[in-house]
Amino acid sequence: MPGKSPKGRSAGSTPPGTSFADLGLPVVLVHSLKNAGVSEPFPIQIAAVPDALAGRDVLGRAPTGSGKTLAFGLPLLVRLAGRRSEPAAPRGLVLVPTRELALQIHEVLDQHGATFGLRTLGVVGGVPLERNVREIQRGVDIVVATPGRLNDLLERRSISLDRIEMTVIDEADRMVDMGFLPQIESLLAATPPDGQRLLFSATLDQDTDRLVQRFMDDPAEHSTADSVSVPDIAHYVFEVDPARKTAIAAALANRDGRTLLFVRTTHAVDRLTDECRRLGVPVSSLHGNKTQAHRTRSLAAFADGSSPALIATDVAARGVHVDDVTLVVHVDPPVDSKDYVHRAGRTARAGASGTVVTLATGDQMARVRAMAEEAKISPVIVDTEADPTSWHRTTGARTPIGRPLPGPADASSSAHGERPDRKARRGAVPSRHERAGRTGGGRGGHRGRRG
Structure with missing residues (x-):
């Protein structure tokens, strides 16, 4: 897919007072957000969600804490709603740099995805590889993954990315800094070339821009403040x-x-x-x-x-x-x-x-x-x-x-000398179904620099 120079508007240029309903989200999802105590969208959500819902590639430049998870998560859920994924063939993919971030994104998507009957799985180090394989074979709609663990599953032919409809790369600059660029490129190349792609990054340097140019098609760009030097x-x-x-x-x-x-x-x-x-x-x-x-x-x-x-x-x-x-x-x-x-x-x-x-x-x-x-x-x-x-x-x-x-x-x-409790040993990122009583556990890791 040939890349083009990103164009779009600043996230701060959208008029205030916009609601989640105004963004074109289904009523049932708006209610789910309200029940979770989320009543008003942040600027990056107001700017990015309509373009993502329309099927455009989106390049979001936004710092930590600006509301990126819902900016990409809500369109992802809407796009996948109404159908179920086949075993070992998810339709949504979110790539993140760390296990902890994967856990938090997984929790958000799992909570609101339940509205549509969608299943989310965290694919990260710290959870046994065989456990990931079993869950994937049962069928999941969205995978939230660190690059190393997902690559391990691909090498084992335990997962296919051939049916991915939307791919999200969150904190792209941090993954590049951690040495994940070759793996990210390999993983994106394994997804359908006509799939929708959303990339979020606090900064856009040469290596991150390489991903934009190679894998995104005329993305709409939405930016919040470039610096943390704000009055707050x-x-x-x-x-x-x-x-x-x-x-x-x-x-x-x-x-x-x-x-x-x-x-x-x-x-x-x-x-x-x-x-x-x-x-x-x-x-x-x-x-x-x-x-x-x-x-x-x-x-x-x-x-x-x-x-x-x-x-x-x-x-x-x-x-x-x-x-x-x-x-x-x-x-x-x-x-x-x-x-x-x-x-x-x-x-x-x-x-x-x-x-x-x-x-x-x-x-x-x-x-x-x-x-x-x-x-x-x-x-x-x-x-x-x-x-x-x-x-x-x-x-x-x-x-x-x-x-x-x-x-x-x-x-x-x-x-x-502490002995990890049984619940913790069962894995770092339990799904909604796992929280209802399913078991598993162990340890693992991802390639690249660890922390």
Whole structure:
């Protein structure tokens, strides 16, 4: 399929006051959204849904938290409604970079797809391959997959993409950064060339544009703000003494409100988690060396507020799409402005406000300033040694009381000897039918860089 230059309108150009019904969605789906507490569409949904419903390819440039899941999910459900897929031949495909994001998208599609009797399956590492095969053979309408696991199933001839009618690539730029570009191209090439394709990405660089040019036909382009530098996000850089960095991070994790802390390595996640719990701060952790059972429980605890602070690596946290994150902390400064944008996008979701703090030692300040300039933000610089109180007021940080929490340093971590519960071992992404009592489980992985 020859690619053409994308054309379209900005998502922000659509008049306000538009309802889901105005977008052309069936009444039954509008009611399903209302029952889930979703009453008004976001700009990217208002702009993209009509074109997707009309059958056009869509290129959406939108940051995390802008409502992308429903922007592609609603047209996908409408297109597939009224028919059932044959065994091992789904008709809808959503490709995502991480297991956690797959789980969240699966939950949304499964909830609203029940309105039409559609079945959704998560195809990700952490769920036994044979379990995926059994479910696929029974017939599923939509597959939400990480590229590596889906490629494994194709190599085994356990699934066919010949009947795919609509393919969605979510967080395309992050998948390219993670080394998935060859697999994405191979998977798209395995779908019918006349199928509808929707691609969503916060940024559109050369490699991502390669996908657009090769696999999309005159896509309608819809863009939200290109930068996270919006009034709803306050940006700070806290210059810290290296000897006090961990203590400051623990105080930030100890605040009221949902807090997401980014560190660079898996070992650093474990060290900071252990130290926080030693100081009495209830945190959970997320990285690629954790079992899928642990990852699922940590994300669930963060989402329901039972563990209001989550410490994670970049790769693992790319799937953390949780509302009401009021503070993002770069315990380790991000590598570049793109990473900053994606990390910062975890706060100020769904129209809320938020704060982003970068902890930087003296020798990191020049690089952090340059990165901020590239990201088009103007953070407030705070010297935490010269001004030891204002950063507490700014963030609500509280010095821990120093009473170790009972139990293992990371209560949900298999690294500390926990035995995963049976439900978690059954798989990370249960379908609506599985939640009604079906079983399975095990572990697996996907190719490419893990987190």
